[in-house]
Amino acid sequence: MEPFSACVIIPVFNHSNHIEATVRCITELNLPCILVNDGSNQNCSSVLENLTRSFNIHLLTHEKNQGKGAAIFTALEFAKQQHYTHALQIDADGQHNLNDINRFLDAARQNPLALINGVPQYDDSVPKSRLYGRKISTFWVRINTLSTDIIDVLCGFRVYPVDQTLLVIHENSIGRRMEFDLEIIVYLYRASIRIINLETKVIYPADGSSNFDMWQDNVRISKAHTKHFFLMLGELLKRIFNR
Numbered sequence: 365m366e367p368f369s370a371c372v373i374i375p376v377f378n379h380s381n382h383i384e385a386t387v388r389c390i391t392e393l394n395l396p397c398i399l400v401n402d403g404s405n406q407n408c409s410s411v412l413e414n415l416t417r418s419f420n421i422h423l424l425t426h427e428k429n430q431g432k433g434a435a436i437f438t439a440l441e442f443a444k445q446q447h448y449t450h451a452l453q454i455d456a457d458g459q460h461n462l463n464d465i466n467r468f469l470d471a472a473r474q475n476p477l478a479l480i481n482g483v484p485q486y487d488d489s490v491p492k493s494r495l496y497g498r499k500i501s502t503f504w505v506r507i508n509t510l511s512t513d514i515i516d517v518l519c520g521f522r523v524y525p526v527d528q529t530l531l532v533i534h535e536n537s538i539g540r541r542m543e544f545d546l547e548i549i550v551y552l553y554r555a556s557i558r559i560i561n562l563e564t565k566v567i568y569p570a571d572g573s574s575n576f577d578m579w580q581d582n583v584r585i586s587k588a589h590t591k592h593f594f595l596m597l598g599e600l601l602k603r604i605f606n607r
């Protein structure tokens with residue numbers, strides 16, 4: 365069996381308030397850390413540059429903003445070049461529970477071919493609109509996979525098996541913005557990758573900011589659900605006619 369070698373990947377777009385604490389924690393855990401500056405503004409870019417002086421991290425840069433999915437793709441390609449077998453994805457905005465990093469990596473170590481998927485446990489800080497949006501997404505994913513195997517599709521805290529994930533990205537047309545999180549997990553499921561759901565606390569820090577565009581990102585997410593609905597329908601019909 366291939367040896368297990370994990371890194372942490374962080375897509376960053378204009379999130380500078382919590383990134384230092386996140387990077388500090390990851391490096392204290394002795395984990396390699398790959399940041400992708402996805403065309404951030406001057407202030408955030410300077411904060412990220414400064415981090416490379418204080419910590420032993422990799423900083424990759426998109427000159428122009430390309431989207432969260434594009435940033436994760438860049439990070440995964442780099443992780444593969446560096447021979448990491450697994451990549452733990454975490455957001456830059458301080459929403460995720462750093463104390464869960466080792467628990468998620470342990471699960472990946474024990475199940476190296478699976479995707480370890482974060483299932484958010486919110487406190488009262490969560491905006492209601494985001495909570496309802498998630499419920500709708502979960503409903504559609506259950507229909508589109510004809511299963512209840514995926515408990516949440518939008519959580520940015522998860523561990524990818526690098527080779528399997530890149531293969532699925534190369535073989536399919538996957539959105540490069542916020543719809544990436546949901547599309548990649550559905551495509552991995554369709555490629556028979558086991559999904560292991562683990563609960564993790566997610567908060568909305570008082571000084572946090574979201575780049576989630578309630579209109580455009582929700583339209584992208586709805587389009588992705590519609591696409592996967594028809595893919596599911598096509599496969600269902602194929603199965604019925606091939607009987």
Ligand SMILES: Nc1nc2c(ncn2[C@@H]2O[C@H](COP(=O)(O)OP(=O)(O)OP(=O)(O)O)[C@@H](O)[C@H]2O)c(=O)[nH]1
Pocket residue numbers: 374375376377378379402429430431432433435454455456457459494520542573574575576577
């Ligand atoms: N929205 C957005 N985020 C990006 C982009 N590129 C990288 N990111 C990073 O992706 C992560 C998630 O972004 P957020 O704006 O917090 O979106 P979210 O966590 O899904 O939404 P909230 O639940 O409202 O916080 C953060 O680490 C961002 O810095 C991009 O083009 N757009």
Ligand SMILES: [Mg+2]
Pocket residue numbers: 455457459574
């Ligand atoms: Mg966020």
